[in-house]
Amino acid sequence: MEARIDKIKQQLQSQGYKLTPQREATLRVLLENEEDHLSAEDVFMLVKEKAPEIGLATVYRTLELLSELHVVEKINFGDGVARYDLRTDTAKHHHHHLICVQCGSMDEIREDWLGPLEERLDREFNFTVMDHRLDFHGICHRCKDKNNTDGNGNRPE
Amino acid sequence: MEARIDKIKQQLQSQGYKLTPQREATLRVLLENEEDHLSAEDVFMLVKEKAPEIGLATVYRTLELLSELHVVEKINFGDGVARYDLRTDTAKHHHHHLICVQCGSMDEIREDWLGPLEERLDREFNFTVMDHRLDFHGICHRCKDKNNTDGNGNRPE
DNA sequence: TTAGGTGCAAATCTTTTGCAGAAAG
């Protein structure tokens, strides 16, 4: 974890930014909750536990900065709040989301399935892909199990 | 166009909703701008040309209603505003977006490239896809041309 | 030392809601 913080610190400094205690605390929260998709408010509350004096505006400013540096990715599930995902170390951000329309859960697929499509885009549309976002909406395996064993015969929708 | 309005009118009525002049004007705007991804504000301004007395809240309420009826799809490109796409008559909504990080333009690909992936999801993850969203971020063909002929050698970012 | 950061509060922006009056079926 220290190594990752150091690396990000260098990224910041190479662009003339400073690693302040507030930014470091924010980074640690993101690292400790890598599996989650935290909103700015979520991050704020978690950071407050470590650094109670931090302001919400600083969290927003930090997340925006980290977003510009491609350290985190800002995502939007349509629930009115932006969420922030720490990016993995690989060059691109290759993961997809499975969003269940029944229970609202979200799983991730940490593989990239779009390589061939991106080549095709470059060839056919002269569009050079830098990033992508792929979300699937449907029924997750948990809900499918539940629907089948649900004695009262409830069905989604 | 009248046929499509009639069809939606029936959809509304079968659920106990009324087709008011405001709703009809909103629908017409959506039909006339099917290629665009209008925000609620966009729709509001266009509807105002036909029905100046309409209120923004009514537009929001109408769009939400049409969304529930699956007449439009509410989408979110992460720019802080929800946008609304008229759904095509086909069962699924198969199109992808090419969003240019340089000029902000957005093109559409009206083909579905994900069929095989969706089958794989069902097989490997037991996840049944009902819809998907695929956005690519990168440099569009227009900006690539512009960058190459730009005498002052400006580069994006 | 000094450019960049911070906290706070106020401002902004999108979207939602309460309500009294209007109108579709």
Added chain:
DNA sequence: CTTTCTGCAAAAGATTTGCACCTAA
């Protein structure tokens, strides 16, 4: 008639910004 709608204005949330004061490098 009665239930659903509408417009307006106010409210609610999320995010951004102005500003005077700090602080990391």
